[in-house]
Amino acid sequence: MSIFKRMSTIFKAKANSALDKAEDPRETLDYSYQKQLELLQKVRRGVADVATSRKRVELQASQLQSQSAKLQEQAQKALSMGREDLAREALTRKSGLQGQIDDLQTQHAQLQGEEEKLTLASQRLQAKVESFRTRKETIKATYTAAEAQTRINEAFSGISEEMSDVGLAVQRAEDKTQQMQARAGAIDELLASGALDDASGTNKDNITLELERMSSGSDVESELAAMKAQLAGGGAPKEISGETPGAAAPQSAQQPVQQPAAEPVRPQDGDVR
Amino acid sequence: MIVRIMGEGQWRLADDKLDALNAVDGDLEKAVSAGDEAAFQTAFAALLEFVRSGDKLPDTELHDSDAILPPSDSSLAEMRELISGDGLIAG
Numbered sequence: 001m002s003i004f005k006r007m008s009t010i011f012k013a014k015a016n017s018a019l020d021k022a023e024d025p026r027e028t029l030d031y032s033y034q035k036q037l038e039l040l041q042k043v044r045r046g047v048a049d050v051a052t053s054r055k056r057v058e059l060q061a062s063q064l065q066s067q068s069a070k071l072q073e074q075a076q077k078a079l080s081m082g083r084e085d086l087a088r089e090a091l092t093r094k095s096g097l098q099g100q101i102d103d104l105q106t107q108h109a110q111l112q113g114e115e116e117k118l119t120l121a122s123q124r125l126q127a128k129v130e131s132f133r134t135r136k137e138t139i140k141a142t143y144t145a146a147e148a149q150t151r152i153n154e155a156f157s158g159i160s161e162e163m164s165d166v167g168l169a170v171q172r173a174e175d176k177t178q179q180m181q182a183r184a185g186a187i188d189e190l191l192a193s194g195a196l197d198d199a200s201g202t203n204k205d206n207i208t209l210e211l212e213r214m215s216s217g218s219d220v221e222s223e224l225a226a227m228k229a230q231l232a233g234g235g236a237p238k239e240i241s242g243e244t245p246g247a248a249a250p251q252s253a254q255q256p257v258q259q260p261a262a263e264p265v266r267p268q269d270g271d272v273r
Numbered sequence: 274m275i276v277r278i279m280g281e282g283q284w285r286l287a288d289d290k291l292d293a294l295n296a297v298d299g300d301l302e303k304a305v306s307a308g309d310e311a312a313f314q315t316a317f318a319a320l321l322e323f324v325r326s327g328d329k330l331p332d333t334e335l336h337d338s339d340a341i342l343p344p345s346d347s348s349l350a351e352m353r354e355l356i357s358g359d360g361l362i363a364g
Contacts, residue, residue: 117280121280123332124282124332127331127332127333128332128333128334128335130333131333131334131335132335135335154335154336154337155335157336157337158334158335158336158337159335160337161277161337161338161341165277165279165280168279168280168344169279169280169344172280172344
């Protein structure tokens with residue numbers, strides 16, 4: 001048998017069995033209308049749920065994007081300092097992130113598609129429900145129970161088909177969203193566990209530490225060189241040397257603990273980022 | 274005849290289109306029974322395109338369909354489940 005016919009047969013059997021339950025057909029009109037409104041609510045909730053998931057994926061993608069950008073900067077910095085090994089490490093991590101970003105973007109597109117579909121489904125159902133309501137009032141006002149039966153059957157079959165359709169659309173959207181939420185949850189866990197943070201977040205990873213160490217080391221070296229040059233030049237060393245150690249030379253062995261250790265380190269952190 | 278594509282809406286097809294429709298439906302049937310996913314996708318897309326070429330029914334119209342097609346993103350497996358029993362419509 002044709003695909004077409006087979007599907008329609010299943011559909012109609014279901015619709016009719018729902019109708020057969022009706023005793024006074026007119027009483028079922030209000031009941032059905034109630035069901036329609038419930039379904040309409042459900043679709044709207046479905047749209048909202050999908051939108052929430054979409055936003056979550058967006059947020060995750062932008063978090064991963066900024067981490068990726070940071071790794072890119074680190075790679076450039078490392079390379080400019082002649083540390084190709086560090087640059088390579090940063091770029092490797094970045095390419096790892098890229099896979100996840102791509103995955104999130106795919107999910108985002110899918111969720112957007114579902115959201116659009118459900119929005120349209122909700123609009124269609126709303127139009128149909130409104131038509132049903134009008135027809136329901138006409139039937140109740142105009143027809144006797146016997147005459148109403150045929151009219152009601154017509155109205156029911158039209159709306160029940162739409163309701164099945166929309167019901168399925170909501171179900172499919174929920175299934176898809178749930179799958180994605182599971183994956184989004186995994187990424188959230190990853191972000192929270194610091195496995196990704198490690199690459200650039202609050203806990204300094206080894207690339208950052210290495211760059212900072214090199215950077216502060218070279219600051220010290222250049223300060224020392226400047227001081228030596230001044231001493232060799234002989235002119236007015238005291239005023240200048242009074243300023244420079246506080247600014248950049250606290251880690252040098254010659255300058256023991258005059259200032260608290262935390263303070264002078266900060267400007268160097270700033271340098272590195 | 275009125276055809277519904279689930280998730281999209283309903284279309285009215287003129288009677289003189291039925292032969293053409295049956296031909297497209299036949300291709301789909303073959304692909305499904307052969308279990309050929311690629312052929313299924315092609316035939317199914319062709320069928321949907323054919324239906325969409327009809328006159329779209331306004332959303333406000335309450336009319337049951339003479340035929341109902343599953344959503345356009347259905348897979349062969351879903352289609353099979355659908356026509357094999359009561360997989361599609363719950364309640």
